[in-house]
Amino acid sequence: MNETNLNGQPLIELRHISRVYQVGVEQVFALRDINLNIYRNEFVAIMGPSGSGKSTLMNIIGCLDTPTGGEYYLKGVNVGELDDNELAEIRNKEIGFVFQMFNLLPRANALKNVELPLIYAGISKTERIKRAREALESVGLGDRISHKPNELSGGQKQKVAIARALVTNPSLILADEPTGNLDSKSGEDIMKLFHRIWTLGNTIILVTHEYEIAMHAQRIIRLRDGLIESDAPNSTRITYDSMVE
Amino acid sequence: MKVITEISEGIRLSLESIWANKLRAFLAALGVVIGISFVVLMGWAISGLDKALQDSINLIGEDMLYIDKWDWSGGKKWKEIRNRKDITYQQAKQLISQLTLAEIAIPGVTTWSAQVKANNNFYSGISIYGTSADYGRLPAGDVELGRFFSLFEERETRNVAVLGHKVAKTLFPDQNPIGKYIKIKGRDFEVIGVVKKQGTMLMDFIDDRIYIPIGNFLDIFGGEFYRSVSIGIKAGSIDRMDEVREEARGLMRIIRNLKPWEEDDFSINETKAFEEIVSTFRLYVWGIGLGMTILAFIVGMIGIMNIMFVSVAERTKEIGIRKAVGAKNRSILMQFLIESSTLCLVGALTSVIFCSILVFFVAKFLPKFVPETAFLQPFLPFDFVLYASFVAILVGAIAGLLPAIRASRVDPIESLRYE
Ligand SMILES: Nc1ncnc2c1ncn2[C@@H]1O[C@H](COP(=O)(O)OP(=O)(O)O)[C@@H](O)[C@H]1O
Ligand SMILES: [Mg+2]
Numbered sequence: 074m075n076e077t078n079l080n081g082q083p084l085i086e087l088r089h090i091s092r093v094y095q096v097g098v099e100q101v102f103a104l105r106d107i108n109l110n111i112y113r114n115e116f117v118a119i120m121g122p123s124g125s126g127k128s129t130l131m132n133i134i135g136c137l138d139t140p141t142g143g144e145y146y147l148k149g150v151n152v153g154e155l156d157d158n159e160l161a162e163i164r165n166k167e168i169g170f171v172f173q174m175f176n177l178l179p180r181a182n183a184l185k186n187v188e189l190p191l192i193y194a195g196i197s198k199t200e201r202i203k204r205a206r207e208a209l210e211s212v213g214l215g216d217r218i219s220h221k222p223n224e225l226s227g228g229q230k231q232k233v234a235i236a237r238a239l240v241t242n243p244s245l246i247l248a249d250e251p252t253g254n255l256d257s258k259s260g261e262d263i264m265k266l267f268h269r270i271w272t273l274g275n276t277i278i279l280v281t282h283e284y285e286i287a288m289h290a291q292r293i294i295r296l297r298d299g300l301i302e303s304d305a306p307n308s309t310r311i312t313y314d315s316m317v318e
Numbered sequence: 319m320k321v322i323t324e325i326s327e328g329i330r331l332s333l334e335s336i337w338a339n340k341l342r343a344f345l346a347a348l349g350v351v352i353g354i355s356f357v358v359l360m361g362w363a364i365s366g367l368d369k370a371l372q373d374s375i376n377l378i379g380e381d382m383l384y385i386d387k388w389d390w391s392g393g394k395k396w397k398e399i400r401n402r403k404d405i406t407y408q409q410a411k412q413l414i415s416q417l418t419l420a421e422i423a424i425p426g427v428t429t430w431s432a433q434v435k436a437n438n439n440f441y442s443g444i445s446i447y448g449t450s451a452d453y454g455r456l457p458a459g460d461v462e463l464g465r466f467f468s469l470f471e472e473r474e475t476r477n478v479a480v481l482g483h484k485v486a487k488t489l490f491p492d493q494n495p496i497g498k499y500i501k502i503k504g505r506d507f508e509v510i511g512v513v514k515k516q517g518t519m520l521m522d523f524i525d526d527r528i529y530i531p532i533g534n535f536l537d538i539f540g541g542e543f544y545r546s547v548s549i550g551i552k553a554g555s556i557d558r559m560d561e562v563r564e565e566a567r568g569l570m571r572i573i574r575n576l577k578p579w580e581e582d583d584f585s586i587n588e589t590k591a592f593e594e595i596v597s598t599f600r601l602y603v604w605g606i607g608l609g610m611t612i613l614a615f616i617v618g619m620i621g622i623m624n625i626m627f628v629s630v631a632e633r634t635k636e637i638g639i640r641k642a643v644g645a646k647n648r649s650i651l652m653q654f655l656i657e658s659s660t661l662c663l664v665g666a667l668t669s670v671i672f673c674s675i676l677v678f679f680v681a682k683f684l685p686k687f688v689p690e691t692a693f694l695q696p697f698l699p700f701d702f703v704l705y706a707s708f709v710a711i712l713v714g715a716i717a718g719l720l721p722a723i724r725a726s727r728v729d730p731i732e733s734l735r736y737e
Contacts, residue, residue: 132731137642158646165644176639176734180338190643192327195320237643 082149083110084244084276085134090143091299092129103129104140105299111278113244116271118287118307119280121296127280128249130296134278135168135247136160148244165193169238171248175230177222177237183209184218187237194241208236212266228259235266239275246270248279252286264289268312285311328653332660335629346625347665349618350713353611354706355669360607361702362677362695364600370693371596375589377516377524379457381556383563383586385413385570386548390591402583404546407536409573413549416569419562421554424452425532427547429539434528435501436489444485445527446502448535454480456552458524464496464511467531475533479507483515484525502528503538559588618662619717626658626721630728637725638733651726658718659711666710670703 090107093100103126111117119127132138133145136152139160145152147167155163169190170176177186187205196204209218212232222230231251238246248267252260268289271277281287288311295302336343344351384390387402410425417423427448434441453459454466463486467478479500486495495509507530516524532547539545553562563586574583630637637650645653674697681696 135642137730158648161641161644161646161649164642170642172734174734176635176642178636178639180334189640192323193320193640193644193646193649195323197323241644 081112083146084113084115084148085109085111086146087134088144088146090130090133090140090145092126092133092138093141102299104133107143107299107301109294109301109304111276114271114274114276115278116267116276116289116291117278118290118293119278119296120282120284120287120293121302122282125296126299127282127296129299131247131249131278131280134245135170136163161193165190166241167244169241169243169246171231171234171238171246171251173250173253175222175227175234175254177230177233179222182219182221183214183225183233183236186222186233187240189237190241204240205236208240209233211239212236226259227255228262231255231259231263232266235263235270239270244276246275246277248277250280250282252281252283260286324649324652325656328656329660331653332657333664335657336661336664342625343661343664344668346621347618347661347668349614349616349621350662350665350710351618351669351672353614353618353713354666354710355673356607356611356614357706357709358670358673358698358702359677360603360611361699361705362673363603365699365702366694367596367599367603369695371592374592377458378589379552380589381553381559382456383551383553383559383566383588384548385551385566386585386587387546388548388587389585390587391594399585403574405548405584407532407547409570410547410549412573413566413569416573417551417562417566419553419558419565420551422452422455422550422552424450424456424550425547426453426550427532427535427545428527429535429545432502432539434485434489436498441488443526444488445523446535446539447527447529448532448539449529450532453529453550456550458513458516459529460514461511462514463494464509466511466513466529472531472533475531475537477505477507477534478510478531480511480513480529481509482513482525482527482529485528486512500528502530505538615713618665619713622658622661622714622717623721625661626654626718627724629657630654630721630725633725634728634733637728638730641728641730642734647726650728651722654722654725655715655718658721659714662710662714662717663707666707670698670706674698 087107087109090104090109091102092104093102095101107130119130121127129138133140136147136155139153147163152160152163164170178189181189184202184205187208188201191201191204206215206218209215212235214229214232214236217225217229217233220229222233225233231254235246235251238248246267251267252263255263264286267277267279277290279286279290287293288307288309290307291310292305293307294304385405387399387405389395389399407425407427414423414425425448428445430445431443432446434444451467451469451472454461459466461480462483464480466480467476470476471478479502481489481495489495489500490498495512498509499506500509501507507528513525513529549566551562551566553559567582567586570584571582576583637645640650640653641647677694677698678696680691681694684694685692
């Protein structure tokens with residue numbers, strides 16, 4: 074079940090994707106010609122040096138950014154043909170973001186932070202609270218729901234962010250350097266959590282420049298100067314099979 | 319459903335952020351608070367005036383006409399009016415007996431400041447009003463104690479007096495005045511009744527007079543100098559006003575020997591004259607108030623707009639987060655519009671509370687020092703509180719529009735890039 078499904082429709086399909094920034098008179102090619110299929114329940118790591126275009130690619134996949142060239146199909150839908158409101162709806166329903174800097178609302182407690190995507194989905198308050206609580210419990214923070222971000226450790230903040238990403242049951246979890254701001258112990262914790270989420274059937278794309286982190290994934294894509302340098306299954310994968318309860 | 323969720327969430331968030339920055343929010347909303355205060359206080363003053371007007375009209379009766387040498391609306395043709403011949407009691411009686419359409423018609427003549435003796439004390443500044451027994455049939459002649467004088471007493475020129483409410487209180491502070499005697503110009507009058515409290519802003523003198531039969535009045539005061547008698551005519555209903563007015567005018571012109579080409583040398587006054595006086599008052603209040611209100615709202619809007627721009631700048635990251643999890647541009651726009659409107663609405667509620675307290679104390683204590691302000695009521699008119707809230711929401715939405723547009727255009731990638 075954890076094996077790549079090479080048959081059937083890809084969850085995401087990128088065709089000749091490019092992203093060019095105009096900086097003054099100069100053009101910066103963040104992405105040049107990206108071709109990529111990702112299937113359901115894959116666990117993909119994107120690696121590459123700083124400035125290689127990893128975040129740009131994630132933003133395009135997450136429908137926060139739009140490519141300057143090429144086509145992007147999400148569940149068979151050509152994302153390039155959607156307007157701003159439809160893109161917002163896709164972000165809300167299909168995508169769960171996890172950022173390096175956590176990006177929690179500082180004045181809201183854990184529960185309110187996790188509720189946030191459900192507000193824009195128009196879900197009633199009681200249902201929101203129920204689902205946000207469940208999501209927090211699933212990441213092991215059931216006893217921290219009324220804590221504000223500044224009352225939580227880095228690892229706990231990232232778990233809240235993961236709960237927020239999971240709460241809408243999205244098709245895709247996108248994590249851009251989720252352990253980049255954590256000590257190695259907390260980073261390890263977060264990776265365990267991603268691993269478990271993946272075994273529950275989620276699709277995960279994770280950006281990292283740390284080899285040990287990438288080793289948790291099933292498949293590793295390396296970027297350099299906006300191009301895919303390599304894309305291969307991870308043969309030396311770390312698993313938590315012995316540790317997962 | 320979605321919109322309702324977002325709006326209720328927006329209001330909750332707004333209240334939270336106002337609470338988190340209480341002082342800043344208050345300063346930002348100060349202009350609006352002042353503007354709203356002007357609106358409700360103006361509304362308060364005007365509704366007090368309107369009520370005073372209505373009271374006066376109810377007291378006199380909308381269907382009353384007063385034929386008089388003097389003109390109630392004042393001002394116009396003052397010299398010409400002053401030169402009119404007085405209306406004599408004879409003319410008044412003639413008119414009253416010839417009227418066929420009126421329900422009640424009464425003569426009235428006043429001295430504004432007489433000296434009265436009661437319980438061996440002298441009181442001055444009391445007005446004496448000579449009239450007929452029919453006055454007791456008018457709403458203004460309702461008694462709270464005793465009775466009005468009768469036709470018999472009027473004809474026989476009995477020395478009987480009916481006191482206005484305030485006169486009774488002044489002359490007989492803790493006594494029942496019925497059956498007591500008072501001296502008017504050295505003559506003894508028996509008190510047989512006390513008229514109900516009637517006074518309104520426009521008619522407060524009415525509580526301060528003593529009613530005696532008109533014959534006695536002329537007997538006592540008539541020789542002193544000539545006085546003009548007025549004739550109060552109750553038409554019976556508003557529909558009949560025109561007929562009654564025309565009949566009275568025609569009869570009066572004959573009685574006064576006017577040639578067809580001569581203008582009336584008397585006025586026919588109606589309660590409409592009060593409305594004119596009050597509408598001038600109202601115009602003054604609005605004129606002074608409106609300028610200040612507009613100024614306050616302009617200052618207020620600038621304050622709100624400013625604080626909202628600051629708020630947007632401080633919260634670009636929050637906006638980015640919201641967009642990343644699925645907020646549409648219009649959701650963000652709405653959130654900030656709700657926030658500025660809520661800020662103004664909270665400002666409005668603050669000023670309503672403040673003004674309610676102010677108004678309560680002003681209405682309670684000011685009339686003790688300035689009796690003319692007795693028309694003020696100790697509460698704010700509810701409809702003006704509603705208008706004020708509506709205006710506040712509108713002002714907030716207008717002032718918040720540019721900041722909200724800026725917020726809705728925040729680029730999520732840009733705002734989330736750095737800590
Ligand atoms: N808004 C922008 N304007 C101009 N250049 C940009 C912008 N965003 C990213 N870039 C450039 O695009 C390239 C890829 O950036 P990024 O995707 O953030 O790389 P990574 O995440 O791999 O470090 C870099 O050279 C970066 O400077
Ligand atoms: Mg990056």
